[in-house]
Amino acid sequence: MRNLLLAGKPGPLTRLLAFAATTFALVAPAQAADLPKELKLDYAYYSPTSLVLKRFGWLEESVGKDTKVTWVFSQGSNRSLEYLNSGGVDFGSTAGLAAVLSRANGSPIKTVYIASRPEWTALVVGKDSPIKTLEDLKGKKIAATKGTDPFLFTLRSLETVGLDKNDVELVHLQHADGRAALEKGDVDAWAGLDPLLAASQLQAGSRILHRNLDFNSYGVVSVTEKFAKQYPQAIDKVLAAYEKARAWARENPEELAQILSQESGLPLEVAKLQLERTDFSNAQPGAEHIAALKAAAPILVSEQLVRRGTDVNAVVEQLIEPAFGKQVIASK
Template identity: 30%
Template sequence: MNITTRKVKLVLLLIISIIGLLLTGACSNEGTKNSSSASSNVKEESDKEKTKVNIAINGGLNLLTIAKYKGWFEEEFKKENAEVNWVEFQSSAAVLEAIASNRVDFSFVGEGSLVTGITSKIPMKAISVTGVEGNQNSIIVQPGSPIKTIADLKGKTIAIAKASSAHIFLIKALEKNGLKESDVNLIQLEPTEALPAFQTGKVDAWGTWDPYVTTEVEEGRARIVESVKTMNFLSPALMIGSDKFLHEHPDLAATYLKVYQKTVDWLPDNIDEAADILAEEKKMDKKLVKMILQNNHYINSPISEDISKSVQSTADILYKLGTIREEVDIDKAYDNSFLDEALKK
């Protein structure tokens, strides 16, 4: 073999080696690219599969605030590839609007709001009872008032948030004492408006709930005429869930109620800590918060026949008042199956 031929072969070998290296590098880059793309796709799929649970806190003092502070919902839902989104509203009306627009999956409302929501075709169900004393709904008067009984309210001016649980309580209290709503002069005032009107004597009485009741009584500015406790009335607060979420994620609905039950069970032995949490979160006096917690009975129970009768009577009252435009069979608004599953977990 001559020198020229040898040089040609060497050049060819060099070219083949370079081409091989280039091809190897290209394959390696493509593999890395494909691997990176696959990892990205897995992450995207994981994010897509994660369910968002929208929980609304409906003002006031409630156990959802404690569970949020403790991170108990986040802890449980993480196990089921779900994440929590918290929102807060100052009224049940805002909660109902948010459920209708699929911005809220779970919250709680009073019986009056449940009725108005159902008649407004809000897609929701009541899934448990969270209280039966309606946040201490009461009729209060100033300490020196001559009003001693419900019967004494005849002809008097009463501040009330119409269609609220306190309004329903007042109507039932009047009826039990042989009076009608037309026998008193009702002034429509939301709590923030009613408070100064009550304190300055512009109204004779105020139908309201906690924390206003306990605050005014403890500060010596009010006396309770009657309350749901003294009259032995049921005035239930109810946990609600959106129909869409309940249908698509029944297991997560059960998990939600399981965590709420955990909070209910935790409270009695941890009143001081609960008061610390709520006082900090709501910017209220701890002593006052503790009193309110002790005055209310927090539960997480099935919707019983007694509760159903109470809510039905509320629906009938609201229909007579013209607050709702049609009669309603409230039994269709309940579903205890999610709580049944929660208590098995």
């Protein structure tokens, strides 16, 4: 193209086009191909495949010695999103609905992978609690981590019996602190998250008060729009590694439980209970996940968790990005 542009007498426009063509040829392919010098990913007990990926080092092998892989521990979706939006991680593991809430409130993130469909959240009470129904929670203290799936699960569950956040006292605690508060009797209920939920059931006799699989959003992996535009090849590399971890997890459930137990420091039976409630079958973001997240959109609006006038359905459409997954996710 450059030779054709320069064949005639080079006027100002010709010179400008030639410069642009040369610049594109030199810069654009390199930008698309380059990996960053460091890839930062979170890992979490609620995301078992992240533990597998961290354990076996498959991503490190894939990107080679010129790219450093750094792992950052996430206690919950809120922490993961904080890291993602601050640049502390490039890939964040969260609940799908928490990602929607973050995007709706101005964080330019894209969900590029479905790590699992867990039933990781339920409302639980102490083993000797007199509370028997959701209605009994009126006026009671409920521990929940604000901005996470358990928090939103709580609001949606209360809504089904005509209650809202003003009818209870929400105590904003990180997941582990919420468990401790329940078992000490400092709160009346806790919106639990596996594996801590499974541990509280097995070790303290905590009782599930209310469960609803449809109110559990998917475990997702998200990136910022800036990172997606700058390093698309890095996303392909990371998702391919996640796919390897997902395939291994499905083929080796006993070993997966052992890894989860070792990483979390919880007994093996706790890990097994969590994994019994976790489905790794569909990693491709798509219509199923969009529909599930849109079903939860009204609670974000009614509870004023998003800015007034926000079209949450449009936010969901903007959040879910299937293109990267279609290139690397293994055929079913």
